[in-house]
Amino acid sequence: MTITTSFLGMCLGNNRILLDTKLTEDDFIEPAEQQAFSAMKKIMLSGGDVDLISLKNEGADMRLLAGLDSQITSGWRAREKSVIELTRKRNILRIAEKIQSSQALPAKDLEDMLSHELANLDRRGDYEPRFVYEVGEEEMLRIEERKKDKSKMIGFTTGIKLLDYLTYGFRKRKLYYIGGRPSQGKTSLLVNFAYNCNKRFGFLSAESGKEEILDKLFSGHGNVDSRKLTVGNVDNAVFTTMINYIDRETNIKSIIYDKPNMDIEDLAFMARNMVENYGCEILFVDYIQIITPAFSMRKADKNQQIADISMRLKQIARDLDIPVVVASQLRRDSETDRPTLSSFSDSSQIEKDADVGILIWKTKEKSGEVEYDKTYLLLEKNRDGETGKVEVFFKKDTQTFQNVDIIHKQEPKVNDDTMIF
Numbered sequence: 001m002t003i004t005t006s007f008l009g010m011c012l013g014n015n016r017i018l019l020d021t022k023l024t025e026d027d028f029i030e031p032a033e034q035q036a037f038s039a040m041k042k043i044m045l046s047g048g049d050v051d052l053i054s055l056k057n058e059g060a061d062m063r064l065l066a067g068l069d070s071q072i073t074s075g076w077r078a079r080e081k082s083v084i085e086l087t088r089k090r091n092i093l094r095i096a097e098k099i100q101s102s103q104a105l106p107a108k109d110l111e112d113m114l115s116h117e118l119a120n121l122d123r124r125g126d127y128e129p130r131f132v133y134e135v136g137e138e139e140m141l142r143i144e145e146r147k148k149d150k151s152k153m154i155g156f157t158t159g160i161k162l163l164d165y166l167t168y169g170f171r172k173r174k175l176y177y178i179g180g181r182p183s184q185g186k187t188s189l190l191v192n193f194a195y196n197c198n199k200r201f202g203f204l205s206a207e208s209g210k211e212e213i214l215d216k217l218f219s220g221h222g223n224v225d226s227r228k229l230t231v232g233n234v235d236n237a238v239f240t241t242m243i244n245y246i247d248r249e250t251n252i253k254s255i256i257y258d259k260p261n262m263d264i265e266d267l268a269f270m271a272r273n274m275v276e277n278y279g280c281e282i283l284f285v286d287y288i289q290i291i292t293p294a295f296s297m298r299k300a301d302k303n304q305q306i307a308d309i310s311m312r313l314k315q316i317a318r319d320l321d322i323p324v325v326v327a328s329q330l331r332r333d334s335e336t337d338r339p340t341l342s343s344f345s346d347s348s349q350i351e352k353d354a355d356v357g358i359l360i361w362k363t364k365e366k367s368g369e370v371e372y373d374k375t376y377l378l379l380e381k382n383r384d385g386e387t388g389k390v391e392v393f394f395k396k397d398t399q400t401f402q403n404v405d406i407i408h409k410q411e412p413k414v415n416d417d418t419m420i421f
Contacts, residue, residue, distance in 0.1 A: 001067070003086065004028050007079050008064075011040055011050065014073040018044040021080055027087045032061035112295045115265035155323060156282055159196025161403050162390045166379055167356055170197060170282055170323035174383075175314045175353055177288075179330045179344055180360040186327040188399040189360060189377075190284050191216040193325060194254070199281040201254045202274035204267055206290045210258045216399055221245040225397040255280055263292035264309045268316055275320045283320075285313065287327035289346055307349035314353045330359065338363070341380045357381035362394070375401070 001009075004027070011017045018040055025034045039058035043050045052065055095117040099110060146154060155169030170176065170193070178193075180186030187208055194201045195217055203213060219226040222241025228234055255274050259266065267285070274280040285291075293305035300308070317324040329345040339359045341351040351357060359378040364371050375394040379387045393404040 003079065003082050004030075004033050005064070005067070007076070007083055008033060008036055008040070010073045010076045010079060011037075012052075014076070015040075015044055015050045017073065017076050018050065021076075023080060023083055027083050029090075030064075032064040036060045036064055109295075112263060112265060115263065115269050116295060118265075118269050156197040156199050158193055159403075160377065160390060160392060160401065162388075163358070163377060163379065166386050166388055166390070167382060168385065170325060172321050172323060173318050174323050174355040175317045176323060176325040176356045176358065177328050177344070177350055177354040178325060178358050178360070179328045179339065181330045181332060181339070184360045184362055185394060185399065185401070186329075186360060187286050188216060189401055190286055190325065190327050191399075192220065192401050194282075194284050195220055197282055198252070200252050200279055202271065202278070202280035202283045203254070203256045203286070204262070204270060204274075204283065205256065205258045205286045206260060206262045206267075206292075207286055208258065210256045213256055213258070218242050218245060219398045220400045221248075223398055226399050227397070253278070261290055261292050264294050264312050267291060268312060271316050271324075272320060275322060280322070282323045282325065283316070285324065285326040287329060288313070288350070289329045303347045303349075306347035310347065310349045310353045339378065339380075351381065354381050355383045377401070 007023070011021075023037070025038050028034045028037055036055060039055050039060045040050045043054050043058060048054055055065055056062065095114070098117065099114060102110060102113065105113070153164060153169050155167075155171035155174075157169050158164055158167070178186055178189055180189070187205075191203075191213060194203055205213060215226060215229045218224060218241070219229055222238060222245070224234070224238050224241065228238070255278050257270050257274070262270075271283055274283065288306060288309055291309050293300070293309060294312075297305050297308050313324055313326055328350055330339050330343045331345050338361055341354075341357050341359075342348070343359065344350040344357075357380045359380055361376045361378050363374050363376070365374045366372075373394075375392050377390040377392055379390060381387065391404055392401045394401055
């Protein structure tokens with residue numbers, strides 16, 4: 001008796017399995033098994049009892065029914081898992097055959113094809129119908145754990161105290177967009193957040209190389225002028241801070257992937273790899289406008305391409321059960337005006353998909369006759385909480401955003417207990 005035939009026997013022994021199982025007809029190779037499973041589902045959904053007589057009346061194969069005995073059903077989930085595993089193997093072999101039969105295509109097209117197929121490989125188990133009372137009991141336990149946590153932080157810290165207060169930190173299954181106009185520090189802020197969260201992060205950069213990202217991390221960690229790192233004008237004390245940061249990362253083991261102009265299929269595959277194989281707890285993406293669209297979207301206009309990429313990023317956050325933090329370009333028009341959610345470049349889908357939207361705003365303010373540079377993080381969208389304007393101090397030499405007092409009459413004074421990031 002095959003695994004699939006055995007599973008059909010379990011369904012015969014306990015009709016309830018037919019309502020709870022994740023399997024579909026496509027998981028059964030033999031046409032007779034497909035027909036029998038379809039008949040079982042039809043009978044069950046119509047309110048009837050699934051037995052040999054009702055299956056015969058639905059036209060199920062008599063030879064299959066003759067060997068279909070009721071099975072012990074206590075281990076049906078394990079049997080279901082085995083069937084799904086067989087389906088995945090068949091699909092992987094199908095992908096290999098498709099690639100093999102497309103040898104005439106350029107290597108880049110083959111890579112795109114492979115990334116697309118792997119990204120869409122059967123991922124059952126992430127989503128399934130659940131009873132409300134079951135979900136409710138689980139959520140009560142999570143709320144009880146939050147009650148015990150005196151810090152009131154649900155997610156990972158951003159390193160900016162007021163931002164943590166408003167957003168509760170970077171939370172699982174949420175999509176965060178960090179918007180900035182060109183040269184206003186959106187990559188630096190993304191790196192700041194990656195450092196501050198103190199978790200194993202995955203950094204997917206389609207723009208900056210890994211060396212540039214590491215220089216920003218070194219600079220912030222050691223409070224070192226980034227220009228000195230660029231030209232190598234450093235002393236032993238700076239090398240010591242770099243070694244200290246490397247020691248920290250030896251324990252955390254974060255991952256950087258810096259493929260230029262990576263496509264969304266490659267990004268989705270690498271994101272899953274970072275989470276499932278390397279244990280990353282949060283992902284950072286730099287930045288959405290230079291992610292190459294999926295092969296099927298190459299001929300669409302820019303707005304449609306960005307919309308598709310944004311929806312895929314939203315799906316990644318939910319599928320992998322992690323926070324995904326994405327940098328985005330803001331439009332150059334009206335650069336002196338305060339940006340809003342509609343300032344995101346190329347697609348309105350970004351503001352729709354964002355659970356949290358944070359915009360960098362650099363402006364000048366006067367106190368009497370004196371003009372000061374001011375930097376704000378505008379929390380323009382917060383699906384689960386308040387919005388607001390968070391003032392920060394942008395330290396140019398280290399390219400870091402730091403906590404400051406709320407009101408200033410002179411150049412902001414960094415709080416004594418502020419982290420470098």
